[in-house]
Amino acid sequence: MAEAALPHNLAVYEPSLFGTYSKKVGMWLFLLSDSLTFGALLYAYSYGRISIANWPTPFHSGSIVNATIMTAFLLTSSLTMVLAVNAAAKGNEKTRRLWLLATMACGTGFIVLHAREWSNLIAEGLRLPIFPAVPHQDVASEFVNVSKAVPQFAATFFGLTGMHMLHVTLGVIYLGVIALRRKFIPILLGLWLVAWLATPAYSPFHYGVHVLLIAALVCSLIMWLKPKIYDAADVEVAGLYWHFVDLVWMFIFPLVYLMSTKII
Amino acid sequence: MEAFQQAIQEHVAEQHRHHRLTPFFWVWGTLLVLTAVEVNLAYQNMQPKRMLTILMALSIVKATLIIGYFMHMKYELSRMKWLTMCALVFCLAMMMVFFPDAFRILSLGVR
Numbered sequence: 001m002a003e004a005a006l007p008h009n010l011a012v013y014e015p016s017l018f019g020t021y022s023k024k025v026g027m028w029l030f031l032l033s034d035s036l037t038f039g040a041l042l043y044a045y046s047y048g049r050i051s052i053a054n055w056p057t058p059f060h061s062g063s064i065v066n067a068t069i070m071t072a073f074l075l076t077s078s079l080t081m082v083l084a085v086n087a088a089a090k091g092n093e094k095t096r097r098l099w100l101l102a103t104m105a106c107g108t109g110f111i112v113l114h115a116r117e118w119s120n121l122i123a124e125g126l127r128l129p130i131f132p133a134v135p136h137q138d139v140a141s142e143f144v145n146v147s148k149a150v151p152q153f154a155a156t157f158f159g160l161t162g163m164h165m166l167h168v169t170l171g172v173i174y175l176g177v178i179a180l181r182r183k184f185i186p187i188l189l190g191l192w193l194v195a196w197l198a199t200p201a202y203s204p205f206h207y208g209v210h211v212l213l214i215a216a217l218v219c220s221l222i223m224w225l226k227p228k229i230y231d232a233a234d235v236e237v238a239g240l241y242w243h244f245v246d247l248v249w250m251f252i253f254p255l256v257y258l259m260s261t262k263i264i
Numbered sequence: 265m266e267a268f269q270q271a272i273q274e275h276v277a278e279q280h281r282h283h284r285l286t287p288f289f290w291v292w293g294t295l296l297v298l299t300a301v302e303v304n305l306a307y308q309n310m311q312p313k314r315m316l317t318i319l320m321a322l323s324i325v326k327a328t329l330i331i332g333y334f335m336h337m338k339y340e341l342s343r344m345k346w347l348t349m350c351a352l353v354f355c356l357a358m359m360m361v362f363f364p365d366a367f368r369i370l371s372l373g374v375r
Contacts, residue, residue, distance in 0.1 A: 017343070018340070018341060018343065018344040018347075019340065019341040019344065020340065020341075020344070025344075028344075028348055032348060032351060032352055035352055035356070036355055036356070039355070039356045039359055040359065043359045043360075043362060046363070046366075047362055047363070047365075047366045048366075050363065050366040050367060050370060051365075051366040051367075051369040051370050052370075053370060064303065064306065068299065068303050071299050072296060072299070075292060075295050075296055075299070076292070078292070078330065078334050079288060079289070079292040079334075081334070082285075082288045082333075082334055083285070083288075086283070086285060236336075239334075239335075240335055243330055243331075243334040243335045244335070246330060246334070247327055247330045247331065247335075250323050250326045250327055250330065251320075251323050251327070253299075253302070254302050254306075254319035254320070254322070254323055255316075255319070255320075255323075257306075258302055258303065258305070258306035258315075258319060259306075259312065259315065259316060259319065261306040261307065
């Protein structure tokens with residue numbers, strides 16, 4: 001409304017209290033509220049860790065190596081995101097797109113490794129009651145006992161890491177829309193179909209991948225209602241979200257994985 | 265591109281004009297090294313409380329580097345830095361009120 005009433009000139013507006021544009025301040029406000037969501041989940045995990053004396057330490061070296069590679073992927077993606085923001089600020093469209101795609105590739109690597117980790121843990125018996133039953137599962141495996149003896153472990157582990165995985169997935173989609181605009185929608189729908197058909201029916205990902213379908217519909221609607229060319233400010237704001245996802249993992253990794261390492 | 269969008273584009277370009285990329289590579293390297301230190305610590309068979317303290321301290325250092333450099337908070341106005349960070353730290357610190365209860369459960373005995 002204000003844009004319609006006023007001429008398109010920055011000089012007519014009073015300078016921002018924070019010395020920056022409102023889109024960026026809006027993203028910071030969202031990130032502050034989201035950090036409280038993750039804060040509550042991390043505190044819930046820590047509460048369980050403190051109050052339960054026989055808290056399991058089930059992560060063997062394979063899981064720790066996997067999680068370390070995931071961390072390296074996220075840290076590298078933050079660097080490529082910085083390079084994308086820098087290219088966008090200089091108006092270099094091609095380089096900006098390449099660095100955004102590199103960031104998405106690192107993010108996708110993180111998701112794939114995380115999904116593999118989840119699948120291994122579920123196959124070994126670590127599960128939530130709402131997960132479908134895994135056929136031919138060894139009932140005497142270590143993780144089955146963990147799920148029975150300390151159900152809070154599986155609940156907080158899947159709750160915390162699942163919420164983070166959802167954020168990373170949405171971040172990759174966000175960057176995809178910024179980098180490729182409408183061309184990203186058919187790619188997203190293709191990924192949804194492949195992921196849905198490739199995952200077995202007992203896997204929680206068989207249902208979880210529908211996030212991609214919902215995201216494709218929402219993104220299509222947004223781009224149909226407000227078509228625009230995404231500029232340097234949009235890349236910078238998307239970058240803030242992406243770095244936040246990286247930041248949260250810097251607390252999840254030591255708290256969830258390293259504090260539950262199995263030392264032989 | 266609309267004139268208003270063009271003006272914001274120029275504002276972003278101006279904010280980034282003086283940033284050299286070298287410090288970002290150093291920050292990335294430091295974050296990787298700190299991660300390696302954390303993983304090494306996990307295999308030191310330390311007391312959980314001591315290990316938690318060290319790991320959280322390292323995580324706070326990593327978070328500061330990410331917010332300061334990658335999220336560009338270092339280059340924002342002081343009032344932006346103070347308002348956002350103080351609000352965040354205050355709200356997160358308030359959640360610590362639950363921890364005494366967790367310790368109470370741990371040491372709960374039969375009367």
